[in-house]
Amino acid sequence: xxxxxxxxxxxxxxxxxxxxxxxxxxxxxxxxxxxxxxxxxxxxxxxxxxxxxxxxxxxxxxxxxxxxxxxxxxxxxxxxxxxxxxxxxxxxxxxxxxxxxxxxxxxxxxxxxxxxxxxxxxxxxxxxxxxxxxxxxxxxxxxxxxxxxxxxxxxxxxxxxxxxxxxxxxxxxxxxxxxxxxxxxxxxxxxxxxxxxxxxxxxxxxxxxxxxxxxxxxxxxxxxxxxxxxxxxxxxxxxxxxxxxxxxxxxxxxxxxxxxxxxxxxxxxxxxxxxxxxxxxxxxxxxxxx
Amino acid sequence: xxxxxxxxxxxxxxxxxxxxxxxxxxxxxxxxxxxxxxxxxxxxxxxxxxxxxxxxxxxxxxxxxxxxxxxxxxxxxxxxxxxxxxxxxxxxxxxxxxxxxxxxxxxxxxxxxxxxxxxxxxxxxxxxxxxxxxxxxxxxxxxxxxxxxxxxxxxxxxxxxxxxxxxxxxxxxxxxxxxxxxxxxxxxxxxxxxxxxxxxxxxxxxxxxxxxxxxxxxxxxxxxxxxxxxxxxxxxxxxxxxxxxxxxxxxxxxxxxxxxxxxxxxxxxxxxxxxxxxxxxxxxxxxxxxxxxxxxxxxxxxxxxxxx
Ligand code: SF4
Ligand code: SF4
Ligand code: SF4
Ligand code: SF4
Numbered sequence: 001x002x003x004x005x006x007x008x009x010x011x012x013x014x015x016x017x018x019x020x021x022x023x024x025x026x027x028x029x030x031x032x033x034x035x036x037x038x039x040x041x042x043x044x045x046x047x048x049x050x051x052x053x054x055x056x057x058x059x060x061x062x063x064x065x066x067x068x069x070x071x072x073x074x075x076x077x078x079x080x081x082x083x084x085x086x087x088x089x090x091x092x093x094x095x096x097x098x099x100x101x102x103x104x105x106x107x108x109x110x111x112x113x114x115x116x117x118x119x120x121x122x123x124x125x126x127x128x129x130x131x132x133x134x135x136x137x138x139x140x141x142x143x144x145x146x147x148x149x150x151x152x153x154x155x156x157x158x159x160x161x162x163x164x165x166x167x168x169x170x171x172x173x174x175x176x177x178x179x180x181x182x183x184x185x186x187x188x189x190x191x192x193x194x195x196x197x198x199x200x201x202x203x204x205x206x207x208x209x210x211x212x213x214x215x216x217x218x219x220x221x222x223x224x225x226x227x228x229x230x231x232x233x234x235x236x237x238x239x240x241x242x243x244x245x246x247x248x249x250x251x252x253x254x255x256x257x258x259x260x261x262x263x264x265x266x267x268x269x270x271x272x273x274x275x276x277x278x279x280x281x282x283x284x285x286x287x288x289x290x
Numbered sequence: 291x292x293x294x295x296x297x298x299x300x301x302x303x304x305x306x307x308x309x310x311x312x313x314x315x316x317x318x319x320x321x322x323x324x325x326x327x328x329x330x331x332x333x334x335x336x337x338x339x340x341x342x343x344x345x346x347x348x349x350x351x352x353x354x355x356x357x358x359x360x361x362x363x364x365x366x367x368x369x370x371x372x373x374x375x376x377x378x379x380x381x382x383x384x385x386x387x388x389x390x391x392x393x394x395x396x397x398x399x400x401x402x403x404x405x406x407x408x409x410x411x412x413x414x415x416x417x418x419x420x421x422x423x424x425x426x427x428x429x430x431x432x433x434x435x436x437x438x439x440x441x442x443x444x445x446x447x448x449x450x451x452x453x454x455x456x457x458x459x460x461x462x463x464x465x466x467x468x469x470x471x472x473x474x475x476x477x478x479x480x481x482x483x484x485x486x487x488x489x490x491x492x493x494x495x496x497x498x499x500x501x502x503x504x505x506x507x508x509x510x511x512x513x514x515x516x517x518x519x520x521x522x523x524x525x526x527x528x529x530x531x532x533x534x535x536x537x538x539x540x541x542x543x544x545x546x547x548x549x550x551x552x553x554x555x556x557x558x559x560x561x562x563x564x565x566x567x568x569x570x571x572x573x574x575x576x577x578x579x580x581x582x583x584x585x586x587x588x589x590x591x592x593x594x595x596x597x598x
Contacts, residue, residue: 032440056371063366066447069463084467085467
């Protein structure tokens with residue numbers, strides 16, 4: 001009797017324990033699901049937000065940065081900021097906005113030195129190797145240089161002037177007798193510091209620093225630039241063009257540079273029945289053979 | 291427990307017997323510790339005195355001492371990032387520290403959320419709020435597991451997106467954004483949903499630090515448990531009341547007077563509110579079952595207790 005009762009109570013206790021555990025596990029799992037979905041949503045970095053120099057690729061960065069803000073504290077220019085809840089950047093992670101306060105490309109890169117985790121990669125020794133983003137002259141309709149003026153501000157302020165950004169002179173077709181000096185960014189040297197975007201004189205910057213993934217296209221893997229290959233090889237890699245040989249009627253030439261079929265001037269009309277359209281003449285033989 | 295919950299007289303007797311300071315000493319030392327730690331972090335942004343930089347996740351003191359939260363670092367590890375030396379050193383120092391002073395001493399002496407949840411608990415007593423949604427004290431370990439699982443699955447330190455502890459601490463130092471809403475959520479949870487819901491049941495940070503408390507030498511001891519008059523004030527005031535019983539009432543089961551349960555936060559409130567001076571801080575090793583301490587104790591001044 002006593003044993004039976006005992007067994008009953010332990011059974012009841014066990015059932016309650018199991019139910020409690022299931023409730024807890026269920027609740028926590030639900031919470032985890034929500035949090036996971038939220039994490040997924042907040043994993044995408046908005047285009048205006050740039051990571052500090054040396055930041056690992058975004059996916060790795062989110063697993064490495066512990067949101068301590070030491071990089072923020074050691075930046076002498078107040079460039080960096082920790083994202084607050086409600087901002088589009090993952091909460092607590094450091095970022096900057098080029099148009100507000102750009103990175104001044106400190107030679108000693110104090111932000112990287114300060115980072116305890118290596119989320120900002122210590123292998124970045126030379127700030128010129130940083131790739132925080134890539135400047136893009138996004139608005140070619142309003143850029144003053146595109147309009148034919150000599151604003152040049154983005155070019156002047158660039159810490160890597162004449163390497164990251166150059167001015168390319170070209171004919172101003174609109175006026176007909178001026179030049180335009182087109183700011184051209186070179187991804188090989190642009191660090192994405194954001195100085196150009198910050199300094200653009202327009203109310204909304206025409207040049208913008210974007211995440212490299214947005215700013216850059218990618219050539220097809222099999223694409224080769226003929227002229228580059230030629231330069232590398234020190235000469236043409238294909239056989240020189242040869243004049244095409246057609247079975248042409250007398251007094252008719254074919255120009256392979258693109259002019260097509262040419263009737264030689266001054267020649268008497270050929271003796272064969274000859275159409276005014278030389279192509280018809282050319283095709284005639286072929287049709288006959290079908 | 292219910293007595294104190296309903297009429298708010300926890301510690302009244304201790305106040306009467308021991309005076310204000312000795313019945314509030316550990317509480318105020320704890321608040322002082324919490325405030326000064328936060329104050330040190332705030333000194334930089336507020337007064338431009340940069341003794342301490344960073345936040346609880348990782349900090350640098352006087353440009354030499356690195357301190358890093360081992361919990362967040364482990365999440366990073368789970369997410370697949372091997373941290374650099376500075377963080378590892380910092381985490382090692384913090385781990386050793388809490389191994390010594392009791393893991394959840396973090397909760398009682400450092401964590402900024404503690405004041406918030408303590409406030410909620412105080413208000414519950416003040417206004418007689420007795421809601422009790424059943425939460426398991428083990429939930430926090432599920433939460434702890436979850437935070438590691440999410441980190442491993444997503445490759446990102448997901449918990450830090452909403453962790454109320456860093457939300458509050460980072461918020462105060464670097465700016466809140468909407469982070470205050472999370473903190474308010476924790477406050478309301480504790481106030482309206484269930485007693486000590488967050489710190490006592492759910493918080494994975496506390497759960498993590500409690501793991502370090504399993505070996506810590508510094509513990510609270512019910513050294514003079516024979517003097518206990520069953521007023522229950524210690525149960526009422528303790529944030530983890532289940533830890534007290536084995537130590538206080540365990541003599542019959544052959545248990546020593548040390549509170550060995552790792553959920554004890556070493557807050558010392560039980561020492562404060564006990565009018566019979568049962569509790570004291572001590573070392574884990576002094577845990578012999580016999581209550582020989584009785585002899586060394588002075589007779590108590592003040593009221594004598596009528597036992598029923
Ligand atoms: S390189 Fe200098 S200016 Fe740029 S983010 Fe780092 S510390 Fe700030
Ligand atoms: S110092 Fe490193 S770990 Fe700390 S917030 Fe900056 S990037 Fe993250
Ligand atoms: S972002 Fe602009 S200023 Fe900075 S390196 Fe690139 S082109 Fe120069
Ligand atoms: S349980 Fe969590 S929130 Fe509460 S004091 Fe401890 S770490 Fe802070």
